[in-house]
Amino acid sequence: MTIAATESRPYHHGDLSRALVDAARRILEKDGPAALSLRAVAREAGVSPAAPYHHFKDKGELLEAVAHEGWVALDSFLMASRALAQNARDRMTSIGVAYVQFARDNPALYRVMYDCSRDKDALPDQMKEEGAYCQVRNTIAEQAEGGFSDIDLELSTIAAWCAGHGLAEMISFKQFAPLKDLLGGEDAFLRAVFEHLGMFAKFDKG
Amino acid sequence: MTIAATESRPYHHGDLSRALVDAARRILEKDGPAALSLRAVAREAGVSPAAPYHHFKDKGELLEAVAHEGWVALDSFLMASRALAQNARDRMTSIGVAYVQFARDNPALYRVMYDCSRDKDALPDQMKEEGAYCQVRNTIAEQAEGGFSDIDLELSTIAAWCAGHGLAEMISFKQFAPLKDLLGGEDAFLRAVFEHLGMFAKFDKG
DNA sequence: TGTACATCAGTGAACGCGCGTTCACTGATGTAC
DNA sequence: TGTACATCAGTGAACGCGCGTTCACTGATGTAC
Numbered sequence: 001m002t003i004a005a006t007e008s009r010p011y012h013h014g015d016l017s018r019a020l021v022d023a024a025r026r027i028l029e030k031d032g033p034a035a036l037s038l039r040a041v042a043r044e045a046g047v048s049p050a051a052p053y054h055h056f057k058d059k060g061e062l063l064e065a066v067a068h069e070g071w072v073a074l075d076s077f078l079m080a081s082r083a084l085a086q087n088a089r090d091r092m093t094s095i096g097v098a099y100v101q102f103a104r105d106n107p108a109l110y111r112v113m114y115d116c117s118r119d120k121d122a123l124p125d126q127m128k129e130e131g132a133y134c135q136v137r138n139t140i141a142e143q144a145e146g147g148f149s150d151i152d153l154e155l156s157t158i159a160a161w162c163a164g165h166g167l168a169e170m171i172s173f174k175q176f177a178p179l180k181d182l183l184g185g186e187d188a189f190l191r192a193v194f195e196h197l198g199m200f201a202k203f204d205k206g
Numbered sequence: 207m208t209i210a211a212t213e214s215r216p217y218h219h220g221d222l223s224r225a226l227v228d229a230a231r232r233i234l235e236k237d238g239p240a241a242l243s244l245r246a247v248a249r250e251a252g253v254s255p256a257a258p259y260h261h262f263k264d265k266g267e268l269l270e271a272v273a274h275e276g277w278v279a280l281d282s283f284l285m286a287s288r289a290l291a292q293n294a295r296d297r298m299t300s301i302g303v304a305y306v307q308f309a310r311d312n313p314a315l316y317r318v319m320y321d322c323s324r325d326k327d328a329l330p331d332q333m334k335e336e337g338a339y340c341q342v343r344n345t346i347a348e349q350a351e352g353g354f355s356d357i358d359l360e361l362s363t364i365a366a367w368c369a370g371h372g373l374a375e376m377i378s379f380k381q382f383a384p385l386k387d388l389l390g391g392e393d394a395f396l397r398a399v400f401e402h403l404g405m406f407a408k409f410d411k412g
Numbered sequence: 413t414g415t416a417c418a419t420c421a422g423t424g425a426a427c428g429c430g431c432g433t434t435c436a437c438t439g440a441t442g443t444a445c
Numbered sequence: 446t447g448t449a450c451a452t453c454a455g456t457g458a459a460c461g462c463g464c465g466t467t468c469a470c471t472g473a474t475g476t477a478c
Contacts, residue, residue, distance in 0.1 A: 011472055012421060037464060048423050050467080055421090059465065114375070122380040154385060155402040162372030162399070163365060169320070169375075170368060174328040179360060193368070196361040197403060217439055218454060243431060254456050256434080261454090265432065 009046060017055045017065075019045045024066045028108035033115070036108075038062065060119075067116040070109045071124050075131045077102050082135060091139050096164050096194040097187065099132075103168030104186075110168065136160055163197055215252065223261045223271075225251045230272045234314035242318070244268065266325075273322040276315045277330050281337045283308050288341060297345050302370050302400040303393065305338075309374030310392075316374065342366055369403055 013019060023044035027036050038059045042049045056062040081098035085091040103110040117123050127133040137157040141148065148156065170176070171190070180189040219225060229250035233242050244265045248255045262268040287304035291297040309316040323329050333339040343363040347354065354362065376382070377396070386395040 011423090012474075016421080038466085039464065049465085050424080051422060053466075117379070118375070120380075121378055123376075128381060151385070151388070152402065155398050158373075158382070158385075159369060159399050159402045162376060163369040163403070164372065165375065166368030166370065166372035167364075169324070169371065170329075172327055173323070174326075175334060176364070179357070179364075182357070192361050193365050196358065196365045197369070217456090218441075222454080244433085245431065255432085256457080257455060259433075 013047070016045070016047065016051065019047075020052055020055060020062060021065050021069060024062065025069070025109065028066075028112065029106075032108045033111045036063075036112070063112060064116055066109070067113045068124070070106070070113040071127070071131065073106075073109075074099070074102050074113075075135070078132050078135050082139060088143055092143050092160075093191055093194045095136060095139050096160065096167075096197075097190045099136075099164040100168045100171055100190055101187075104171050107172075114165075133157070133161060136164075160197070163194075167193060219253070219257075222251070222253065222257060225253075226258055226261060226268060227271050227275060230268065231275070231315065234272075234318065235312075238314045239317045239321070242269075242314075269318060270322055272315070273319045274330070276312070276319040277333070277337065279312075279315075280305070280308050280319075281341070284338050284341050288345060294349055298349050298366075299397055299400045301342060301345050302366065302373075302403075303396045305342075305370040306374045306377055306396055307393075310377050313378075320371075339363070339367060342370075366403070369400075373399060 020041055024036060024041045027040055027044055038052055039049045041062065042052055045051075052062060056065065078095055078098055082091060082095050085094040123133065124131070137153060140156050140160065141153055144153070144156075167190070171186070176189065180186050183189045183192055226247055230242060230247045233246055233250055244258055245255045247268065248258055251257075258268060262271070284301055284304055288297060288301050291300040329339065330337070343359060346362050346366060347359055350359070350362075373396070377392070382395065386392050389395045389398055
């Protein structure tokens with residue numbers, strides 16, 4: 001009845017790559033990005049410090065794998081909340097709010113994602129072709145109903161993305177606490193900030 | 207004629223506090239935030255690794271001193287470029303552009319400033335009373351010409367601040383290179399992004 | 413079906429490193445008398 | 446004006462730490478014949 005064979009891990013792991021990335025994410029959740037050393041990851045995965053080198057060239061490559069998972073998770077989170085929005089008008093705010101919620105709920109993962117990006121001075125390549133950035137652009141395009149040139153669309157997407165990232169980094173700052181209370185909670189505060197971006201005020205009357 | 211006495215530093219330094227903060231900023235400029243250890247700062251200042259402990263309780267306290275200088279420098283940079291703006295309408299964009307330029311020209315210092323803030327989960331206290339944040343709020347208030355409630359004003363300031371911070375963190379990302387070229391350079395790109403925030407589009411016709 | 417052997421994926425000990433911080437110390441300074 | 450002494454602001458050696466990475470190794474797996 002009991003599965004005795006699994007009580008002690010066999011010499012070969014089976015899928016150590018996967019296990020290492022999972023271990024890394026567990027460490028991020030528990031102790032934050034500063035605790036994320038290669039040795040800690042190996043320890044958490046129950047494996048010797050040298051083992052990861054059979055799967056990742058160096059620490060950076062493991063971090064990139066973790067970051068990549070983060071972007072994929074963000075993609076689907078945004079996708080889901082965009083699908084939930086009631087109408088086109090709310091879709092823009094909803095996707096912004098969802099973006100910040102993701103960062104708030106996965107702060108350490110979010111940090112690793114941007115640390116990797118900064119190291120390369122670029123967002124992940126796939127973002128421009130598909131993925132989160134593209135979803136933001138599409139949402140804006142829908143809401144603008146053709147009123148934007150390609151350049152306007154690109155610039156507005158960048159502006160919205162930057163606002164989302166900035167808010168994501170500051171959402172938990174103490175200074176905002178009174179305003180959150182006043183508005184009825186953090187999510188209401190979030191919506192309010194995005195609405196004040198006023199990104200598409202010019203379309204309100206057209 | 208030559209001042210022989212200064213050729214070898216006297217035993218007592220005179221103003222080691224100051225010298226340490228200066229050394230820290232030099233290290234930041236040369237080698238970035240990752241290189242900013244207490245020992246490196248002492249080395250750069252030409253002093254033993256224990257010397258800083260007579261002036262700062264620990265590494266964190268030195269970092270805070272550096273960050274504080276950064277905020278002060280940002281304050282006066284924003285003040286100066288706000289004074290240069292031609293009219294009220296441009297003032298908002300100008301202050302945003304200046305904010306990002308500061309971050310771009312002092313990337314490591316900017317990083318330390320926000321790292322310290324994140325550790326405390328708050329922007330520096332003086333920001334709400336005076337300083338950079340307050341300047342942004344005042345600029346927005348001027349441009350809105352009384353059309354904003356206190357809450358609207360606060361939310362708009364937060365939105366603008368977040369957009370500025372987000373753009374500051376991403377301004378050098380490679381993905382934006384084509385757009386920068388298209389628009390005639392990085393500064394033009396910056397202005398364009400801030401204009402697309404459309405923060406006050408609703409006031410354009412009123 | 414059995415066996416030799418190459419390859420794969422682990423082990424654990426060790427390397428050298430730079431870090432933050434502490435310690436007992438000493439040279440320099442300033443103040444009380 | 447001189448001197449004893451407390452205090453201040455340095456020194457340099459040492460502590461223990463965890464890190465990324467390498468190394469020679471070995472156990473397990475799979476494949477060719």
